[in-house]
Amino acid sequence: MSAAPVLQIEGLHKSFAHEVLKGIDLVLQPHEVVCLIGASGSGKSTLLRCVNLLEYIDSGRVVFLGQDMNSPGIDVDAVRRRMGIVFQAFNLFPHMTVLRNVTLAPRKILGLGRDEAETQAITLLERFGLADKRDEYPDRLSGGQQQRVAIVRALAMRPELMLLDEVTSALDPELVAEVLDVIRELATSGMTMLIATHEMSFARDIANRVCFLEEGVILEEAPPDEIFSSPRNPRTQQFLQRIIAAGRL
Amino acid sequence: MRSTLIALASTVVFAVVVVLVVSTSPGWPEVRQQFFNGEIFRDALHTIPSAFVLNIKIFLIAEAIILVFALLIAVLRSLPGPVFFPLRALAIGYTDLFRGIPTILVIYLLGFGVPALQLSGVPRGELFWGVAALVLVYSAYVAEVYRAGIESVHPSQEAAARSLGLSRTKTLRYVVLPQAVRRVIPPLLNDFIGLQKDTALVALLGPVEAFRQSQIEVASSFNYTPYLVTAILFVLLTIPLARFTDWLVLRDRRRQLALGAAR
Numbered sequence: 001m002s003a004a005p006v007l008q009i010e011g012l013h014k015s016f017a018h019e020v021l022k023g024i025d026l027v028l029q030p031h032e033v034v035c036l037i038g039a040s041g042s043g044k045s046t047l048l049r050c051v052n053l054l055e056y057i058d059s060g061r062v063v064f065l066g067q068d069m070n071s072p073g074i075d076v077d078a079v080r081r082r083m084g085i086v087f088q089a090f091n092l093f094p095h096m097t098v099l100r101n102v103t104l105a106p107r108k109i110l111g112l113g114r115d116e117a118e119t120q121a122i123t124l125l126e127r128f129g130l131a132d133k134r135d136e137y138p139d140r141l142s143g144g145q146q147q148r149v150a151i152v153r154a155l156a157m158r159p160e161l162m163l164l165d166e167v168t169s170a171l172d173p174e175l176v177a178e179v180l181d182v183i184r185e186l187a188t189s190g191m192t193m194l195i196a197t198h199e200m201s202f203a204r205d206i207a208n209r210v211c212f213l214e215e216g217v218i219l220e221e222a223p224p225d226e227i228f229s230s231p232r233n234p235r236t237q238q239f240l241q242r243i244i245a246a247g248r249l
Numbered sequence: 250m251r252s253t254l255i256a257l258a259s260t261v262v263f264a265v266v267v268v269l270v271v272s273t274s275p276g277w278p279e280v281r282q283q284f285f286n287g288e289i290f291r292d293a294l295h296t297i298p299s300a301f302v303l304n305i306k307i308f309l310i311a312e313a314i315i316l317v318f319a320l321l322i323a324v325l326r327s328l329p330g331p332v333f334f335p336l337r338a339l340a341i342g343y344t345d346l347f348r349g350i351p352t353i354l355v356i357y358l359l360g361f362g363v364p365a366l367q368l369s370g371v372p373r374g375e376l377f378w379g380v381a382a383l384v385l386v387y388s389a390y391v392a393e394v395y396r397a398g399i400e401s402v403h404p405s406q407e408a409a410a411r412s413l414g415l416s417r418t419k420t421l422r423y424v425v426l427p428q429a430v431r432r433v434i435p436p437l438l439n440d441f442i443g444l445q446k447d448t449a450l451v452a453l454l455g456p457v458e459a460f461r462q463s464q465i466e467v468a469s470s471f472n473y474t475p476y477l478v479t480a481i482l483f484v485l486l487t488i489p490l491a492r493f494t495d496w497l498v499l500r501d502r503r504r505q506l507a508l509g510a511a512r
Contacts, residue, residue: 052412054408054411054412077411077414077415077416078414080411080412080413080414081413081414082414083412084412084413085412087405087408087409089405091405091406091408091409092409093406093409093410093424093428094428095427095428095431104413104415104423105413105414105415108415108419108423109413109414109415109419150409153413154412154413157413157414
């Protein structure tokens with residue numbers, strides 16, 4: 001791949017009460033899908049939140065589309081609008097209809113007119129089978145529908161990178177598939193994505209590369225076939241054995 | 250049906266007992282003459298309701314200003330980060346001060362104190378300072394109500410808005426405040442019921458509103474019935490707002506129950 005990387009993470013450290021990320025290095029090329037796997041508390045979510053600057057980083061560099069996100073004077077809002085994030089708990093705005101959830105940022109940030117923003121939103125909603133929900137409020141939707149709306153809301157800003165933070169973890173099992181299908185479609189359409197997930201078979205399916213995180217370190221980084229069938233690191237082996245024992249792979 | 254009958258019967262019994270106790274009390278004839286004089290009541294109806302219009306004006310003007318001013322205080326108080334410490338401190342100091350001083354003192358201090366300074370360009374009207382005092386006192390309470398609402402909006406809402414690229418101000422404007430205000434409407438209305446009553450305190454500075462007018466009537470007739478008229482007017486004004494508040498609370502609870510059942 002000759003194009004410049006979408007995202008470069010170098011020596012990223014982040015501490016809260018204790019150190020959560022202990023030197024993360026990661027590069028995402030355009031159209032790449034990278035999955036982060038690892039136990040809860042291994043630092044997957046924190047890593048995504050640091051990339052989005054929802055958390056300040058202690059040291060290291062995050063370079064997004066050639067811009068060092070920690071350089072002084074950077075316009076955080078300008079960076080964020082080119083990078084979508086979808087959360088485990090959907091976080092839709094409960095006081096707005098689906099359509100307003102999706103059009104808020106394009107209208108208030110990109111300055112799109114109401115008609116233009118709504119046309120664009122409806123196209124996206126149709127693409128993901130949500131057109132008939134446009135006038136509903138989020139609390140009338142199922143978890144799967146809410147999460148798909150959250151994805152559409154992020155896409156409406158035409159992001160160049162999508163960060164997905166365990167987007168199916170809060171869903172009832174029967175609703176997981178519809179959300180994963182949406183992400184598959186995004187991958188097919190060439191979206192660059194960094195995905196924290198507990199869905200191993202999904203990761204195996206969709207990822208170009210899989211990173212195994214433990215205690216704030218990427219212990220192993222490999223193509224999915226390699227990491228799932230012949231993991232090198234003993235910790236990765238243990239983790240995957242536990243997953244297999246739990247019937248999740 | 251049965252419970253309605255029981256409620257009706259017990260209410261009737263209760264009312265009869267109260268009426269009996271009051272009307273057989275030794276001072277009742279005197280009290281009836283002094284407080285429930287039909288003739289004076291009718292006379293008072295000619296003057297007091299028109300004075301009561303001033304109470305309603307004071308209330309409406311003060312309320313409109315309070316809604317905006319208190320929101321500003323609440324927003325100042327929820328500004329994050331060390332840079333904004335002075336503004337936060339100012340907001341905290343303000344709410345502490347004006348919730349601490351009795352309303353009646355604020356009215357006296359502002360209403361008699363500020364005009365006495367004889368500053369040019371500063372209004373001297375009693376009405377102006379009466380309304381200002383009510384605004385200052387009630388904004389302190391209402392700001393706290395707003396703040397409770399702002400803090401009840403989960404941080405993940407802010408994270409979602411910021412992650413889309415919305416600035417802090419736009420996040421507040423479009424995501425946090427609309428949810429916060431919606432949640433605190435019942436307690437907000439409760440404070441306004443208090444404000445409606447306290448418009449009578451402005452009389453202390455001189456403007457002839459309903460309470461002041463009834464004082465005048467009492468002084469000329471040596472009879473307390475005009476106070477009763479004023480009391481009834483205040484009750485008539487506050488009851489609709491109180492019922493409206495109840496209805497809002499009930500509607501919210503019903504909606505939540507309905508959603509809970511749907512899950």
